[in-house]
Amino acid sequence: MECVDATKLEQIFQRYPQNESSLIMVLQDIHDLFHFLPCDALTLAAEKLGVPLSRVFSVATFYKAFSLKPKGKTVVRVCMGTACHIRGAEQVLCEIERNLKIKRGDTTEDLGFTLETVNCVGACAMAPVVVVNEEYHRNVTPIEVPELLKREGEPHEN
Ligand code: FES
Known part of the structure; x- marks a missing residue:
């Protein structure tokens, strides 16, 4: 977890039930925080919510509003x-x-x-x-x- 703020991520995870039903909301909040979805944050989300990483990536790439690459200011x-x-x-x-x-x-x-x-x-x-x-x-x-x-x-x- 080098490039993401783990404390802020933890605050996001605490907002929602720790299961797959929270996945999209968690991804939205992570995206709002970083303006993209850092790989480390996705890995942590998978662990916290007990969802396979492949499922997290599948949702992250399905929605056009989510970006896996950093965006400009x-x-x-x-x-x-x-x-x-x-x-x-x-x-x-x-x-x-x-x-x-x-x-x-x-x-x-x-x-x-x-x-x-x-x-x-x-x-x-x-x-x-x-x-x-x-x-x-x-x-x-x-x-x-x-x-x-x-x-x-x-x-x-x-
Ligand atoms: S074509 Fe409708 S706003 Fe550009």
């Missing part, structure tokens, strides 16, 4: 739904890739940013839409990208 989600695509989302996405020097789906080495694409986020009238740490930015143009990224990057509290 700032998560940038570019909507690539039809409305956004038609109104220039690809150009915005390429400009973000160029600025961050990563490709879609990747995280910068310093864990500052993760860049993801999503399908319609329900704000088509504002297309193209970029969601930065849950904040919606509308009618984004490539020229606005450097400013958009400069404002972000606040660290997560762990």
